[in-house]
Structures are given as C-alpha cells and as structure tokens.
Amino acid sequence: MIGQRQTLLDARDRVTGRIPYTINLEPPGTLHVAILRSTVPHARLVRVDASAASQLPGVAAVLTRDDFAGSSIRPLFGPVFRDQPIVAMDRVRYVGEPVAAVAATDLRAAEAALESIEVEYEELPAVFTPQDALAAGAPLLHESFDDRAPGYADIVLQGQGGNVCNKFQLRKGDGLAGFELADEIFEHEFSSPPVQHVSMEPHAAVASFEGDYLTVHTCTQTPYAVRDALAYMFRLPASHVRVVVPPVGGGFGGKTYAKVEPLAAVLSKMTHRPVKVHLTREEEFVTNRKHQAFIKLRTGMRRDGTIVAREVQALFNAGAYTDISPRLIKNGGYGAVGPYRISHVHIDSYAVFTNLPSAGAFRGYGVSQGSWAYESQMDMIAEAMGFDPIELRMRNLLLEGDTFATGETLHGIRFPEVLRDATTLFEAGRVPPPAEDDGSVKRGRGCAVIIKSTITPSTSAASVKLNSDGSLQVLTSTVDMGQGAHTALSQIAASALGVGVGSIGVVGPDTDVTPFDLTTSSSRSTAAMGAAVREAVFDVRRQLLDLAAQQMEVDVTDLELADGRISVVGDPASGRSIAEVVTASRRGTLAGNGSFVTEGGLHPETGQGIASEHWHQGAVAAEVDVDVATGKVTVRGLRASVYAGTVVNPINARMQIDGSVSFGISQALFEQLIHDEGHPANSSLSEYALAGLADLPEVFEVSLIEDPDNDEMHGLGETCLPPVMPAIANAVADAVGVRIRHLPLTAERVLDALEEQR
C-alpha cells in the first residue's frame, strides 16, 4: 500500500540473476552485429567497400550507405530533427560514428569481418567546442534543418543556422535594463564537462522482421518514441511495429529515444533473421552523453541582498546530431534562473553542433549545468557582499504563490523548508572533525538548492484488468529501470482498489498491449503514470460497484468497497468479495482505463507561459575535508533534502536519493569525458573515473519531506543530483578559499588552485 515499505515485485529474480534483461535474449537464428566506426572526427565519406567483408564465412549482411540507394527505408532518425544516419551517408561527423555494420552468425565472425571493409575519408576541418563552432568561418556540420519529426509540442525550433542547433530565449520584466536597478553586478563563467551515463547494462536491442511486422525488444526508456521512429523509417503503420521493453539495467536518460534499434531493424530487414545489437563499453562512451556546458552568469544585486536581475548566456555542446538538445537547452535555460524571485531576467541558451558524439538526456537534464553556475555564484556573491550564504538564499527563495521567470504562478512551494532541512547537517557535532590534526586537512561547509521542471505537456495512459478471481493486472508502458516503478504502481493500484499488493500484477511496456506513455524520464512516472493507474482502477471500481448493486439489488450509493469486499454501508454481513461479483457478472474480466494529461508551452520570444506542471525542489548540504598537500577532496558529511509530497515506497524513494547523491559526488570530483582532437581518450572504466563505495560520506542523511495535507506524489529520481556539485564546490571554497568554476574538482585542479592562491 502507499506509504509502506514494499519489497520489489521481482526481487527474487533479481537476486537469482534470472531477471530477463535484453542482453539475454537470443531467439533461434539470431545474428550478431559488429559496428565499424569512424576513425576521424569530420570527413567526406569517399568510399565504403564491403564487398570482401560480405563474402566472409558466417557473414549474413554488411550494411553500408549503399544499401539505402533505391531502398524505401528512410536512413535518418532523431526525436526532433531526423538528422542522424543509421550508418554514415555522405560524411562522418565524429570519431565513433557508425560507418558500416556486419551481421553474422556469431560475434567473432562479425568482428573479424570489420577488418575487410575498406573506407576512404576526405578529412574536413572539425570543431569540438561550442565557442569554436560559433566562430566566423567555422566548418558547418549540417546544411539543412528540414526534416522535423512531429510531436513534442513543447519544443520551439528557432535560431538554427551556422552550427546553432537550436536556441531558447526568455525575457522577463525589463530584461537587461533591470541591471540599472542593481547596486552591484557579478559576472562569472562556469563550465561542466561532458560525462557519460555508464549504465551497467549497455544499449542492446533484438529486432525481428516477420513479413511486414517488426518486433523489437530493447532496453529503451521511450518505447512509443522508438516504435514511431521505426514505423516512419520503414514506412509501416505504427500498428505493424511492436516494441517490448524487458527490465532495464539502468537508464539515467541515456536510453531515451531510438539509439541502436534502427540498426538492428535494418539488418533484420536485410537478412530475414532476428538481429541483436549489444554495444561494448567503449561504444557506450560514443553513443550518448551529458551536454558539456559553458554558462556566463550575470547577476544584479541590491545592497540589501535582493537579486534584481539575472542574465544567462548558456552554450550547450550538442555534439554531432540534434537528439533531444532543443528541449534540454530550454529546460536548462529557464532552469538557470534558479529557485529565486528575480524581477528582470534575460536568457539566451544555445545548443551548438560540434564534431563530438551527440549529447542527450542525462539525469538532471540541463539543471545540473545551470545550478552548477548559479549556486556557485550565490556563494561568491555572499562572500563579496558579506552575507551568510544560507541567509542570502533565504532572502531570495521563491515562496508559495510567487511568479517564476516564465510568468507562471508557483504552488506547492517549500524551498525555504527544504534548504533549512538540508543545512541541519551543520548542527554541532553531526560530522566528526578531520582525523588529521597537523593542519594539512581543512574542513568546509557548503549548500545548494535547486528547482527543476518536469516534461510538460505530457501524457500517460494506463489500463487495468480486474479478473474473476479478484486479482488485478496493471498494463503500463512505464519502464522499470531500477527505480522500482512497477512496484510503486502496484502499490498505487492496490491502494485505489483497497486490496493487497499481492493481488496486483504489472504488465510492462509492450506497444502492442500497453497504452501510450510519453517517456520514463523527467522524474515523472510515479506522479504521471501513478495518476493514470489510479484513474484506471477507479474506472474499474465504478463498474464493479455498479455490478454489485445490480446483483445485490441495492442502490450503488449504498455500497462501500473495503478490504476486497463490497458491502452495504453499515452492514458488513451483506458483503461479497470482488471475485464473487466479477464471477457472477459473467464478464470474465472488467477493463478500466485512465490517463494523465498535462498542458503547457512557452512563447518563442519571451519564454513566458507554462514550463512545468510540477516543480521539483531539492537541497544538499555538504561538509568536506580538503587536503592542502594533495588537493584531495573528501566528502565527510552530506544531507540531501527533497520535497517528496506523498511517498509511495519509502525504501525505494530513499534509494533514488542515494543514487542521485552518488551520481553527484562522482560528477563533482571525478567524471569527465576527455578528447584529443575529437578522439575519445578515456572510453573505458580504467580511464574514466567514477565514485564508488569508498567515496560516500560517512555521515549521509536523506530527508524526504512529506506533506500530510496533500496526496500528490512527486518523482524523486533527479532532484537531489544537481545541488550536490555546487554544494561540494562551496564547501571546498569555505575550507580553503579557492573557487573552482570548472567541474570536476579533481585533486589536481584543487591543488593548482591552491598553488595559484599562494
């Protein structure tokens, strides 16, 4: 039931290792795929010759651009612009881009055949940073932007040209003129590097064409988006494409929208066999990533500590293809205002193409980059103006009924409470003092608070089937990827029907069976799909009570449903079970439907409108030790606080925050994708540093702030990630007086800053 700790429905399968991930699937006759990838960052593709490779033993097909000549298959895909080729067509745009793919009876044969594919490149000048890509005379990655995919009404396309993929802008109040009201103006630039999701399970898909029907099993977070992309690609009705999503081994945004599914499907079409694509870890690093960002932040302050004006100039590195960048820079753009009441706001946020792998959705979705800037700067302002950093925030935090930068009125706002809660970490004695007492280790404290939207407009639909034995199936396209979504939905369904969780079964994403859902991302599933499931159960419950009223020959308003029994109010003895009522009805099953639909959108020039149906609110306080001899930062204590609304499954809710903090510490101290002239330099877990068990703080507190007066459920998958990085940087600055504006805070970078300070 809602609010009770619930063991995951499939916990036993998870500890016996029998849980059926996509990578386990191998229907009889399956072909395995190896991918030849570009070795240069930008080139005209002169020649791809697969004639020798296709004759090798075990090879069933080699896909190159030549296979699309005269074919009805559309070779390009993408959720916003269809600009990404399945294999390179006229040119390659990043190191690692697929150029050809071999399907063979076993993986070794496929890999061996790659060596026989001849590729000739004519190299072109390349750009790797958004600044270089925007410079006059920069080589262009794309000439046209004409193949827009339908849907995603919230995405406004503007500003394209040169290497600008998309622009978002917002003007509130007097915009830049608002700075005239400021007594002091602070201007700084902050950057965060590209990082990778590193889901334990890599991208994988098994595609199988049977006649004009395509079935794909894949570990995507967006089954319907993948279905629609494949239907368009193969010119099939959507009813002929079936996407099934087994349990997913971690997503974190990296598995949104089509990724490896088109390649598997095309090869299956060519070979009439099931085709499996299963990426290596090295390939994962060039498949999707978090946007590198450079953010110039100008903040106008009144002498009393009021923020009056803010200007944001954000450059997001989109990489070679659009993916979902236009939405990300929008959310990252208005998100960079922060959870503060600011009268005059001017935002320009750009996604810029470069010759690097495409960036896409990543846990935190643009908010991490923005809050890294504004929460770092908040402490810089506090220090410069002589304010306590917590009190400076408190003075400016958004309150209930305030207007956000988008002009929308905010409700359910708890920022001061959330921040105050996080900073209780600093109460005396909570975090033990540094172990070393020789002066080499300095202790510091820092905090950060963030606001994050959820994807709006959006739709989730759910169906339920009430069986004649009284058990209930929930049919949902929400993907279970470790967040425990199916278990939470079963709790919501059980509570709505008034039965135990043991009666609930959950049927996961299968686009032939389960109703539409926009996406499992944006911390939306518990709230949005939960609402849809609840409505579907209420639908079936109404039918059940109507049937019971007929059977019992009483008025339906006289009936109540509790503990799986329907009885006349005040007469428990009159009751009959749900099973008895459904059985007596001779309907077999009762079917119920529910949906949750939100509306919104922002004006293209002013950014005014409705950005989000709900606002996530989170804060983090951190205490760190900095070793001034080595530069090493150790997080000793951390408290993460989030406005959680009604918590469905307390253990899973807390573990979502644990995961966010773990991600945040990792990005604060270690993670960065490095390139040498576009060539990935750390595409393995031996070179790409991640936080582990030993990096977690010994004092680690999570606070889920609930609201007893409101049964609204809030998604919790992301909210406490973005504040971790600035909270740690603020603590480092507090400890040793150096301000690092570029993530990550590696020991080397901290040491360099300390040396510079000396």
Added chain:
Amino acid sequence: MSDGSEIFLLNLRVNGRAHRVPVSADDTLLDVLRRDLRFFSCRETCGLGLCGSCTVVVDGRAVSACLAPAFTQDGCEVRTAEGLEDTDDLHPVQQAFVDEQAFQCSFCTPGFLMSTVAMLEEDGPADVESALTGHLCRCGSYRQIMAAVGKVAGDGRDGTGE
C-alpha cells in the same frame, strides 16, 4: 601465438553440474557461462575486471569471469548466482539482499552476491568494505548493500540512513 581458432574441450562444473564445452583460445569464462551455458547472472559491464559485475566463484575464490581465459578453467568448480538457492529457499546472502532491498536495477547484484559468498564461505568474515570496494553499482545502492552484507557477516551494520 594462437589466432584464436583452435578449439579445446573444456570440462568444468557449474553449480554442481558437469559441462563439456568447446572453447577457443580467446574465449573467456564469461563467454562460456553466458554464450554457451546461459548463466545470465554473469554480466559484463567493463570487460576489464574492474567493476565486479561478472564475478563468479571459482574453486572458492571470487573471480572476474571477463578476465579468466576459458581454457585455464579446465576441471574447475564454478558457482554463479543461479546456483545459490535451494529448491525453495534463497541463500542467506540472497535473502539478506532481498530483505535490505540491496539493489535498484540489480545488474550488479550477482557480482556483489558472489564476492560476499566467497568472503563468508571460503575466507570467513573479513573486512566487508575492502572485499566489495571493487564492485560498481551505478544506481548507488551501496548503503543497502553494506547493510545486507553486514547482516549476514554479523557486523551489525545498518543501512537505514535517515
């Protein structure tokens, strides 16, 4: 130098049952377990022996299956997560992971389980943190994992956080 095409007949026991598998010189134990014998609890994440997700117990020791050449495993006794449970009951380590909800996506779980089993059953209770520090859990379920392992190792750790 082998070109990887020679075939050996590998004899090994997995979870108490005998198997004979033709393997080539460049096959790993991971290849044999997943591709040939379908023990899917053994999973590759890094392919470098660094993340722990392919950990199995070989002759009592925790081993990264992705690094172990298949032909060196001849005559070995291999245990995987599939073999831990009795007919009805989960192994105490598995049960502790369920009770403490020591996983989110659970891709890494069998590796943690097998290292824990090796530590407890073969080496005897040891420093839990040093035994598990080489395991990556990207979902960040570490506190619950430590609580589960602490429970079976008897060190009374609790992972309840707040």
